[in-house]
Amino acid sequence: MTDAAPFPEAALQAMPAAACVFDAGGRVVLANEAARRMLDLAAASELLGRSQAEVVRLLAFRGLYGAGDPEAQAAAAMAVDRGRPHHRTLRGTNGRWYDISSVPLPGGGWLGLLTDVTAHRQAEAMALERLRIAHLTLQQTPTGLGLYDSRRQLCLFNEAYERLLGLPQGTLRTGLSFDAIIEIMLEHNPLDEEARRIFAARRQQDRSQPFSSVRVRLDGTAIRSVSQPVPGGGFLVSLEDVTPLRQAEDEAKRRAALLDGVLAAMPHGVCVYGPDHRVRMVNAAFQQIMAGSEVAIGEHLMDVCRRREENREYLNPEAAEEVFRRQFDFERPPVTRVRRNGTVLTGRTAPLPDGGHLSVVSDVTALHRAEAEAQRRADLLQAMLDSMRHGVCLFDKNNRLVAANQLACRMIGLTAEELAPGTHLSTLRDLQYKRGEFGAGPEAERMYRERAVGKVPRLDRFSRTRADGTVIEVSTDPTPDGGFVRTYADVTEERRARAEIERARAAAEEADAAKTRFLATMSHELRTPLNAVIGFSEALAAEPGPPHVTEFAGSILEAGRHLLSLIDEVLDVAQAGTGAVRVATRPLYLPSVLEGVLRLMRGAAEAAQVRLELAPLPELPRALAEERRLRQVLLNLLANAVKFTPAGGMVHLAAxxxxxxxxxxxxxxxGIGIEAGQVERAFEPFVQLETSHARRYQGSGLGLYLARALAQAMGATLTLESLRGEGTTARLRLAAATQPQEQTA
Known part of the structure; x- marks a missing residue:
């Protein structure tokens, strides 16, 4: 081939990629030194004259097509139409990556290029790993995080943010405005008027200033919302479920992946200069990569440099003479540069035997942008971690630290330098132990030994007290890659509040028990002298004497019996308060009990001018109850009904x-009925719903309380239904007896 040929031999020899030129018959007519090294041949000339099939099989058996049947791989390669450009990327059995290109040539032949792109692939894998780690850290965060830009549009969020907003998974997406998200939340969450007013005010909130608030939802869940401005005019909203803090619980969830994009390998651009520094050959890839600053065949390199200087091709302007001189520094490694239009290129030059040189450029814009974006998002996620209200440390499966926020440094007593990525967990524990973070004495030694690195569970929660008295709750949760996330929360105030509540509860229970003992003791002490008063008054009333003595004795007797019944009720109240009410239930025949109670209450009802009726009774099963206690419950209910029914009214008993x-x-x-909101208060002891000084209805306020207490002791239930001015209905539900019993009197 002559120097005027499209691909001079010298140019191919200088190319870093393995190159072979095939003629129209499919035989190698030219191969460079890189091809010899790639195929492990003694000399490049060994390839000359070989057929396409031989070369393809040689590549297959060298493992450059990857794992598999070499014969099948060779057959697939032979089936490619060499009359059209062809390109693909493969991974060889040696673990390296190769770009294989085929370019048709005039006359029916073609040029085959094989380029080692392992370095680009490794850089791509490193960038993706950093993205994965940053994304995993965000998703493991229990706090909901939503980042908005200067236009108040959502640009980044995690799954916890969507969940804590009360939205179904997949509702949010990037690009939604802050106002639109509020509208979506209002559609999915029932809110009262106060909550709607709060959210309307939040739309007008100045997000350039930090603020926080806590809102309690209708279901009782409490959500803390914190808004903080971020550089660039946007703001970060963090949502935290503080309900678990009140209930000593902690929850955590993950969000689907936010990051995407896989970088693809780019073909190389080749430009060949002759000894006179003029362009002899340039391929289409070079012109495409250098779009807007293409070169022309015959153009001098100095003219190219000057033209690019005038067009301000590069971000860092340099003199054309300096750029020209560097083209001949063939020992320098590949360099990366940025064009004015933002394209990122890597290039290198190599000398040619005829005194010319070769310039090879690659467009690595996608890779460069991916690395920059990964770093930007990693920095952003680190900033978000540092804004959290929990300390967070992420460890890999080998117990080595991957990431940590600033709050974690303060909570575990280590510096940011000591919490450097890659530090082993055992090293961190040793530092904490030496500084007294586990306490002092045998307790510190016990914690240090029992929670050794080899014994650290992947799902755990425990608390420890620091030397300054701060109580830290430590939670450990596993990650899909075998590592784990440590979350640290300061629960000092919560523990202190719980201790105060427990002390107050114990004091209240002791006071209630003292009250109950007092009532029981006084009731028993009062009965002895009162029985004497009743006995003497009965004797005076029975003996003949002056009329006024008989009248006084009767009044004393009536008052004494009333006071005795009141003392009995107080004693029953005291027994109910201590749980000492004992009953012996058995199957009862209810009609006889109901009729007997009605006879006892008939006189009181007639005195109050109230009609007392027993409805016709259907056939009733025997009920499980104690007859004496059942009579007491029914007498209390009937007495209460008669007392609060005006003259001319009616009290109805049915079963x-x-x-x-x-x-x-x-x-x-x-009767007069009870306000709807006061029904349950009627069952409280010593409660009179009419509390004015001119109360019309006398009584101790113990009747309904004792009725319910005795009903519950028998395994029954007692409820009231009432409306003011429309009367009251008491419902006593008794369990059915499983075995029959003889009829009671």
Missing amino acids: AALPDGAVEIRVSDT
Whole structure:
């Protein structure tokens, strides 16, 4: 081939890529030194004259096509149409990556290029690993994080942010405005008017100033929202579920991947200069890479340098003479430069035997941008970690530190330099032990030994107290790659508050027990003299004497019996408060009990001018109860109904069997009723719902309380239904007896 040929031999020999030129018959007519080294031949001339099939099989059996059947790989390569440009990237059995290109030549032949691109692949893998680690750290964070740009549009968030907003997974996406996200949240979450007012105010909030707030949702979940400005005019919103702090729980979740993009290998551009420094040959890839600053065949290198200087081709302007001189420094390694249009190139030059030189350029813009973006996002994620309210340390499967935030340094008592990535967990523990972070004495020694590195569980939670008294809760959660995340929370105030609450509860229980003992003791002490008063008054009333003595004795007797019944009620209240009410239930025949109670209350009802009725009773199963206690419950209910029913009203007693086998007894009246919000208060001891000094209805306020307490002791339930001015219905539900019993009196 002559110097006027499209690809001079000298140019091919100087190329760093392995190159072979095939004629129209598919035989090698030219091969460079790089091809000899790639195929492990003694001389490049050994390739001359070989057929395409021989070369392809040689490549296959050298393992350059990767693992698999070499014959099948060779057959696939032979099937490629060499009349059209062809390019693919393969990984050889030696673990290195190669770009294989085929370019048709005039006359029916073609040029085959094989370039080692392992360095680019390794750089790409390193960039992707850094992205993966940064993304994993964000997703393991229990705090919801949402980053907004200066236009108040969402540009980055994690799964926890979406969850804590109360939104279904997949609802949020980058590019949504802050106002649009609020509208979406209002659609998915029921809010009261106060909450809607708060969110309306947040839309107008000045995000250039930090602020925080806590909102309690309708379901009781408390969410802390913190907004902090970030450089560039945007702001970072962090959401934290503080409900677990109140309940000594901690939750954590992950978000789907935010980062994407895989870098593809780029073909090389080749430009050949002759001894006269004029362009002899340039391929299409070179012109495409240098778009806007192409070269022309015959153009002098100095003219090219001057033209690029005038067009301000590079970001760092240099004199054309200096650029020209560097082209002949063939010992320098490949350099990276940035064009004015932002394209990032790597290039190198190599001498040619005829005195010319070869310039090879590659477009690595995608790789450069990916590395810059990875670094930017890694820095951004680190800034987000440093803004969290928890200390976070991420360890790999070998217990080596991957990342940590500033709060973790303060909580575990180490410096940022000591928490450098790559530091082993055992080294960190030794530093903490020496500084007294585990306490002092045998307790510190025990914690240090029991929680050795080899025993650290991948899912764990424990607390420890620092030397300054701070209580730190440490949570350990596994990561998919075999590592784990350590989260540190300061729970000092929470523990102190819980201790105060426990002390207050114990004091309240002791006071209640003292009150109950006092009531029981005083009730018993009062009965002895009161029985004497009742006995003497009965004797005076029974003996003949002056009328006024008989009248006074009767009044004393009536008051004494009333006071005795009140003392009995107080004693029952005291027993109910201590859980000492004992009952002996058995199957009861209810009609006789109901009729007997009605007879006892008939006189009181007639005195109050209230009509007392017992509804016709259906066939009732026997109910499980104690007859004396059941009578007491019904008498209290009927007495209460008669007392609060005006003259001319009616009290109705009825009973019915329920579908589940139980029996319900109803006491209904047409009395004054109870306010809807006061029904449960009627069951509290010593409570009179009418509390004015001119109260019309006297009583101790113990009737309903004792009725419910005795009902519960028998395994029954007692409820009230009432409306003000419309009367009250008491429902006593008794369990059905499993075995029959003889009829009671």
